[in-house]
Amino acid sequence: MNLIDIYIAEVGKHLPAKHKNDLLDEIHSALQDMLEDRSQQSGRQIDDDLMIEVLQEYGSPEKVAASYLPERYLIGPRLFPAFLKIVQIVIPIVAVLAVIGLGLSLSRTSLNPYAWIETVIQAFAEFFSAAATSLGFIVLIFAILEWVMPTLKEKTWAWDPRSLRKISPPDRVAMSGPITAIIFTLAAAVIFNFYPQVIGIGYISSGDITSGKWIALPLLSEAFFRYLPMLNLLWVLQIILSIILLRRGQWQPWTRWTALVVNALGIGLAYAMLTGPALVGLTAGELSAVSPLQPNTADFLVRLMNQGVRLALIIAIVSGIIDMVKISIRLFGKKPPLVFIRE
């Protein structure tokens, strides 16, 4: 195997399977032509030295292979600003949650400074792990969007500057809105369907991280899981609507109607959950039986959790109603004057 053959095999490693052999045959043929030409011009034999000269001029295998490939992105320039925006929202949230978690852990840790240091180190490790997982999750969603969304080229062909006049600002969809909705909806769907046990109370039995036993008490009741099929339906609808809004880039009457229906379903479901059986399955008795908490502290904690869930549902209902009012105004209200948008 001479140097040219090794070079060709190396180029092949960086080319996709499609047309690979054909491309390699052509590169091989081009190198042979070059070698013969140089040999004739200089009167030298075709040997390793001449091959090295020719290959050096032809370029590194990676560079040659890259010249045949289109530019590829995991997250392209059109989605990158939205990606950055989402990361700037999510990472601080993860950081705040980590700080809250650290505070709770420290409050349960003995006054031993070593235990405190261990707790802080563990909190840092958990923060980096959670931040990396969140980042990976966001990258995955954006990579899928990059692949699913129509290419910029197609959009450029279809785009007509006159269409700007038809889109008044309220009809424009800011990319970050639907993307945030997709990310948080997917995260909720994954957690509630596959990891419901993470929603609960966790603590170390003896207060010492190294010797203590980690105890986790799931929070959600069976009643909650009866609502899960409806919640899943709602989340799927929300994700589909967000993808449609991303692809179209503007609100249309039928997408507004769909959003109204999704919101109404959400409000109905939240109301049913609010007035139905308790969603927190953990009782004060259970909590005080398996934890060092006093019965009255356990009772206070459980009541706090129940009130917290109720408050979250009330907030969901109120924000749903506000959204419905906003959408209805856009649907039935007087149309705003058409404006020419400058970007």
Added chain:
Amino acid sequence: MANNELYLNIILELRRGVIVLAVLSQLDREQYGYSLLKLLSDQGLVVDQGTLYPLLRRLESQGLLESSWRIEEARPRRYYVISPQGRQTLSKLKEEWESIVVVVAKMLK
């Protein structure tokens, strides 16, 4: 040094714009990659191999060139020739080029 690099990049960009026109104009008769490279270079247009071969592929995928493998001098070579669609494109490109030359020449006076 930086200025020289900038100058070379601008020259490269300027040339890149006319390579398609030059390649199409020389493929009335079929040529294989290296013979086309020499043909262009003999006429004063030096094109990098890393630019020419992928460009030939791209023009073929766009329907402007046709290609076929042939064994010559005991070695297979891929020959390229302009397609009917390529001829139409070349004639439009020539008109565009002539108009650019006139306009830019006027500007540079």
